[in-house]
Amino acid sequence: xxxxxxxxxxxxxxxxxxxxxxxxxxxxxxxxxxxxxxxxxxxxxxxxxxxxxxxxxxxxxxxxxxxxxxxxxxxxxxxxxxxxxxxxxxxxxxxxxxxxxxxxxxxxxxx
Amino acid sequence: xxxxxxxxxxxxxxxxxxxxxxxxxxxxxxxxxxxxxxxxxxxxxxxxxxxxxxxxxxxxxxxxxxxxxxxxxxxxxxxxxxxxxxxxxxxxxxxxxxxxxxxxxxxxx
Numbered sequence: 001x002x003x004x005x006x007x008x009x010x011x012x013x014x015x016x017x018x019x020x021x022x023x024x025x026x027x028x029x030x031x032x033x034x035x036x037x038x039x040x041x042x043x044x045x046x047x048x049x050x051x052x053x054x055x056x057x058x059x060x061x062x063x064x065x066x067x068x069x070x071x072x073x074x075x076x077x078x079x080x081x082x083x084x085x086x087x088x089x090x091x092x093x094x095x096x097x098x099x100x101x102x103x104x105x106x107x108x109x110x111x
Numbered sequence: 112x113x114x115x116x117x118x119x120x121x122x123x124x125x126x127x128x129x130x131x132x133x134x135x136x137x138x139x140x141x142x143x144x145x146x147x148x149x150x151x152x153x154x155x156x157x158x159x160x161x162x163x164x165x166x167x168x169x170x171x172x173x174x175x176x177x178x179x180x181x182x183x184x185x186x187x188x189x190x191x192x193x194x195x196x197x198x199x200x201x202x203x204x205x206x207x208x209x210x211x212x213x214x215x216x217x218x219x220x
Contacts, residue, residue, distance in 0.1 A: 031206055042199060043155070043210040092154060096206040101145075105154045 002027045002095050006103030013083055013110050020079045021106045023093030028073035034066070037090040037105075046091075049076045083110045114138075115202050117211035125219050130187040132214050134200030137181070144176055145201040145208065146185045148194075155199055159185065190218040 003026040013019050023032065034046040047055040047068055055068040069077045080087050091106045114137045124130045132146070143162050147155035159174040161167045161183065167174045173186040183202075187194055195218050200211040 033207070035210075042212040045207065045209065048207065090154075094208070096203075096208070101157060101208065102154050107152075 002029060004093060004095060004103035006093055006106055008106055009104060010107040011109070013108065015084050015110055017083055018079055018081045019083065019108060020077050021091055021093070023076045023078070023103055025074045025095055029095045030073070031096055032070065032076045033094045033096070034068065034076075034078045035092045035094060035102075037092065039088070043092065046078070080108065083108075085110045115200055115209050115211040117198075117200050117214050119212055120215040121217055122214055123217045123219060124190050126190060126192060128190050128218075130190045130194065130216055130218070132185040132187075132198050132200075132216065134183045134185075134202075134211055135181055136183070136200075136202045138202065138204050139178075139181065141181075141202045141204045143203040144174070144183045145203070146172075146174060146183075147199040147201060147210075149197045149199060149213070151197075158198075187216075190216075192218045192220050194218050 005024045007022050011019055032049045035043040036046050037043045045058050046061045046066055047057045049055045049068045049070040051070045051073050065081055067079045088110045093103045094101045116135045146159045148158050149155040159172050161174040161176045164176050164178050171188045175184045197213040197215045199213045201208045
C-alpha cells in the first residue's frame with residue numbers, strides 16, 4: 001500500500017500569514033484528498049485534488065483560502081491563506097487506498 | 112447533504128466487556144465502510160473495513176454491515192484500557208471518504 005509523507009508535522013503561525021503543507025506519496029495516485037480536523041471535531045473533506053485539473057472544493061471551502069496544487073501524480077500542496085485562530089486544526093492529506101489512507105497530519109496553531 | 116451519523120458518547124465500558132459502536136449513513140450509493148481509531152493528538156488509524164452485508168471479524172473486532180438499514184457497527188470484545196480512544200465511522204462513495212463525528216470510548220480497568 002502507498003506510503004504518505006506529510007510536512008510540516010506541526011507549526012505555530014501568526015495570524016494573517018500563510019502556510020503551505022506538502023504531501024508526498026511513494027506511488028502514483030490519481031486522486032488525493034485534503035481533510036481538516038478542528039479541535040474536538042471529526043474530519044471534514046476540504047477538497048479533492050486531481051493531477052492536471054483544478055481541485056474540487058467541498059461546500060464551505062474556497063480556493064482563495066485553501067489553494068491546492070497537484071503538479072504530478074505523487075505530490076500535492078495545500079496552502080492555508082491569511083490565517084486566523086479559527087484555522088487552528090489538524091490538516092491531513094490522503095489517498096483512496098484501503099490501508100494507508102492518511103498521512104501523519106499537520107497540526108497547525110494560529111496565534 | 113450526505114451524512115454519517117454516530118453517537119458522540121462518551122461510551123464507558125468495564126475492562127473485559129463488549130463495546131458496541133454504531134453508525135448510520137444517508138447515501139444509499141455508499142460502497143465501502145470503515146472504522147478508524149484515533150488517539151488524542153494522533154492521526155486516525157484504520158481498524159476494519161467492510162464491503163458486503165454481514166459480519167467481518169478480525170481478532171477482537173467485528174464489523175457488521177446492513178445496507179438495507181444503512182447501518183454499520185463495530186463490536187470490540189474483551190475491551191482493554193488501551194482501546195480507549197475515539198472511533199470514527201467512515202463511508203466511501205466514488206472514492207470520497209466521509210466521516211462521522213466519532214464516538215469516544217473509555218474502557219475502565
